[in-house]
Amino acid sequence: MKNLIFLLLANILLISCSSDNNNNGNSYYNLDVGITMTFKDINGNDLLNPNNINAYSTDLIKIYYLKENGDIEEIYNSNLDSPRNFKIITPEDSQENIYALYLTPNTYLTENAITYIEWNNTETDTIKTNYRYGDNYTICNKIWYNNVNVWTENTNVNSGRLFEIIKN
DSSP: OHHHHHHHHHHHHHHHOOOOGGGTTOOOOEEEOOEEEEEEETTOOBTTOTTSTTOOOTTTOEEEEEOTTSOEEEOOOTTSSSTTSEEEEOHHHHSSSOOEEEEOOOOSOSSSEEEEEEOSSSOEEEEEEEEEEETTEEEEEEEEETTEEEEEOOTTSOOOSEEEEEEO
């Protein structure tokens, strides 16, 4: 009886496995675009730490993408864990004594894709990104923060996209 069950399960597995020639051998897509940023004021105070009286309120932060046609789209996807395409990383998350903002930037354009971070009603910053594209990947390779180049891909070193912004 055990052999019969084993053969039945083996046949089901073999039948369910098939060769799909429609994907040209690419059964995955690598979307590697995330950006991690820390924010401090000129005195070194963490602007994402909720214990700092001058910290940004995460409830007020909004993300916008500039689309190819010139429209600006507010990002909100209620079905995602991070509906506004950002997440605040806490010391508990990172096992380090920092708060950071993890952002999924605009990928509508391959060059000079613009993402706006609206911190509150009076302060908005601009992230500009460039990407390398292939049949099965999109990889961020250059980042500007308020028109200052803050990160450029070094294909020889896996440095990650983590940088600190000092705000006045």
